[in-house]
Amino acid sequence: MLNKVVIVGGGTAGWMTASYLKAAFGDRINVTLVESGHVGAVGVGEATFSDIRHFFEFLGLKEKDWMPACNATYKLAVRFENWREKGHYFYHPFEQMRSVNGFPLTDWWLQQGPTDRFDKDCFVMPSVIDAGLSPRRLDGTLIDQPFDEGADEMQGLTMSEHQGKTQFPYAYQFEAALLAKYLTKYSVERGVKHIVDDVQQVNLDDRGWISGVTTAEHGDISGDLYIDCTGFRALLINKALDEPFISYADTLPNDSAVALQVPMDMEKRGIMPCTTATAQDAGWIWTIPLMGRVGTGYVYAKDYLSPEDAERTLREFVGPAAADVNANHIKMRIGRSRNSWVNNCVAVGLSSGFVEPLESTGIFFIHHAIEQIAKNFPNEDWNPNQRVLYNRSIAHVMDGIREFLVLHYVAAKRQDTQYWRDTKTRAIPDSLAERLEMWKTQVPDSESIFPYYHGLPAYSYMCVLLGMGGIEMKPSPALALSDPAAAEREFAAIRDKTRRLTETLPKAYEYFAQHH
Numbered sequence: 001m002l003n004k005v006v007i008v009g010g011g012t013a014g015w016m017t018a019s020y021l022k023a024a025f026g027d028r029i030n031v032t033l034v035e036s037g038h039v040g041a042v043g044v045g046e047a048t049f050s051d052i053r054h055f056f057e058f059l060g061l062k063e064k065d066w067m068p069a070c071n072a073t074y075k076l077a078v079r080f081e082n083w084r085e086k087g088h089y090f091y092h093p094f095e096q097m098r099s100v101n102g103f104p105l106t107d108w109w110l111q112q113g114p115t116d117r118f119d120k121d122c123f124v125m126p127s128v129i130d131a132g133l134s135p136r137r138l139d140g141t142l143i144d145q146p147f148d149e150g151a152d153e154m155q156g157l158t159m160s161e162h163q164g165k166t167q168f169p170y171a172y173q174f175e176a177a178l179l180a181k182y183l184t185k186y187s188v189e190r191g192v193k194h195i196v197d198d199v200q201q202v203n204l205d206d207r208g209w210i211s212g213v214t215t216a217e218h219g220d221i222s223g224d225l226y227i228d229c230t231g232f233r234a235l236l237i238n239k240a241l242d243e244p245f246i247s248y249a250d251t252l253p254n255d256s257a258v259a260l261q262v263p264m265d266m267e268k269r270g271i272m273p274c275t276t277a278t279a280q281d282a283g284w285i286w287t288i289p290l291m292g293r294v295g296t297g298y299v300y301a302k303d304y305l306s307p308e309d310a311e312r313t314l315r316e317f318v319g320p321a322a323a324d325v326n327a328n329h330i331k332m333r334i335g336r337s338r339n340s341w342v343n344n345c346v347a348v349g350l351s352s353g354f355v356e357p358l359e360s361t362g363i364f365f366i367h368h369a370i371e372q373i374a375k376n377f378p379n380e381d382w383n384p385n386q387r388v389l390y391n392r393s394i395a396h397v398m399d400g401i402r403e404f405l406v407l408h409y410v411a412a413k414r415q416d417t418q419y420w421r422d423t424k425t426r427a428i429p430d431s432l433a434e435r436l437e438m439w440k441t442q443v444p445d446s447e448s449i450f451p452y453y454h455g456l457p458a459y460s461y462m463c464v465l466l467g468m469g470g471i472e473m474k475p476s477p478a479l480a481l482s483d484p485a486a487a488e489r490e491f492a493a494i495r496d497k498t499r500r501l502t503e504t505l506p507k508a509y510e511y512f513a514q515h516h
């Protein structure tokens with residue numbers, strides 16, 4: 001029976017993998033995690049997709065179990081500031097797109113939008129976010145949803161099986177190091193063997209399969225399946241097994257970041273229930289509000305900006321609160337391994353692939369990979385088709401998200417610096433170029449976006465195209481023949497629901513002050 005797993009690396013990827021495999025297979029699987037006491041985790045990775053709740057559900061964890069330990073808050077959207085022009089902003093929310101007479105409401109908005117804000121006209125949550133409110137009332141009840149949050153059929157679905165069934169209204173923001181610490185305790189309590197040591201050598205047999213890893217002080221550690229969670233170093237998959245890395249740098253030039261963890265009195269500041277991406281001269285700055293601090297950082301391209309200037313810009317952006325905070329400069333490896341599962345080694349996390357965190361996809365990649373490992377867990381036959389199916393799924397998710405991120409830059413209207421002008425002339429994936437031509441004629445739908453599961457619905461593409469403002473979008477010609485009354489009623493219903501919620505929901509800080 002093949003059941004000995006060795007995980008190398010103890011960042012978010014390592015401990016999410018260890019905890020999930022233990023939850024999936026219990027004592028029928030033997031998991032050892034070895035992590036260096038000298039090589040630090042990347043130290044960022046704080047905003048997520050809403051799908052991450054399936055991870056916590058799978059582990060049997062409720063929000064009250066883990067959120068307070070991770071200073072976690074809710075994320076209702078990404079707020080894109082200054083991407084169209086300075087002073088402009090829009091939201092990419094977690095909210096199902098409404099349709100009227102077979103056309104998405106954004107199509108009707110292009111025909112007869114009530115205002116110039118597609119997001120506030122077509123969705124409810126942007127106004128809730130603008131008011132700094134919580135999606136849960138002080139008694140913990142969630143705003144009314146087109147589905148029952150606690151319904152049994154919601155449990156046990158993987159993300160790809162769940163896609164499109166419903167849209168949960170929020171994701172999370174949390175301290176990555178505290179989540180890793182929480183999952184360490186969860187994992188060790190369930191039998192994961194935790195070794196703090198440096199892996200100094202990866203040993204291969206004559207087939208090129210991993211036969212063990214040699215550590216500085218704990219000798220050789222061997223198992224059946226090795227999971228590379230060593231971050232950008234990719235010690236096992238790219239270094240030891242020499243699996244090629246496919247760079248996305250030709251279409252996504254941002255390769256650097258500088259991050260600050262800024263202590264903040266959130267009671268005084270208030271909590272914006274969203275992640276903010278503020279465009280800058282050579283990239284963008286993320287702002288993630290947590291309980292007790294703000295996580296922030298400048299993602300940029302070193303060809304356009306030096307690390308020193310990036311840090312200076314970030315400190316000026318944050319203001320005096322950043323004065324005594326140390327900066328964490330990070331080189332980002334953008335792209336993916338050609339295959340993330342090679343022989344008896346699977347890479348998860350940064351070792352497998354990464355794109356800049358513009359839509360908070362790193363932890364989504366980890367979660368998706370872990371679900372697929374559990375689904376394709378091998379036996380002693382080591383059926384190569386399992387590796388083929390796994391690698392295809394991972395490649396699709398990363399290539400799909402890469403296209404979606406490139407769309408942000410292609411569609412962004414601003415061209416006030418060379419960096420932004422170059423976003424309009426830089427190469428884009430051929431498949432995206434074809435889709436863009438279609439979207440200029442008809443708003444994205446499930447048939448015209450990236451065709452394989454990559455975690456995003458068509459309305460995410462609509463938000464980027466309508467928000468960024470650089471690509472002219474037209475309504476479907478058929479709408480000129482259609483009766484607008486039903487769409488006008490839908491817009492009015494959204495305004496009514498928005499009013500009811502903004503008049504009754506608590507402030508985000510008020511909710512967390514009671515529930516942390």
Ligand SMILES: Cc1cc2nc3c(=O)[nH]c(=O)nc-3n(C[C@H](O)[C@H](O)[C@H](O)COP(=O)(O)OP(=O)(O)OC[C@H]3O[C@@H](n4cnc5c(N)ncnc54)[C@H](O)[C@@H]3O)c2cc1C
Nearest residue numbers: 009010011013036041042045047199231349350357362363
């Ligand atoms: C600037 C930036 C911002 C990001 N923001 C987000 C975000 O908002 N949302 C999101 O979902 N994702 C985000 N990500 C991605 C997220 O940070 C990662 O997906 C997540 O941290 C997982 O990292 P990891 O565990 O793969 O690697 P790491 O955190 O780098 O961990 C690597 C581990 O390997 C160990 N290790 C390395 N070498 C050895 C060795 N020889 N022996 C033993 N152990 C070793 C280290 O000790 C460490 O424990 C961001 C990434 C970057 C770079």
Ligand SMILES: N[C@@H](Cc1c[nH]c2cc(Cl)ccc12)C(=O)O
Nearest residue numbers: 049050051077078092093094455
């Ligand atoms: N499955 C993802 C898709 C998604 C839908 N809306 C958003 C908004 C943002 Cl900021 C990221 C991701 C998404 C999810 O539901 O999380």
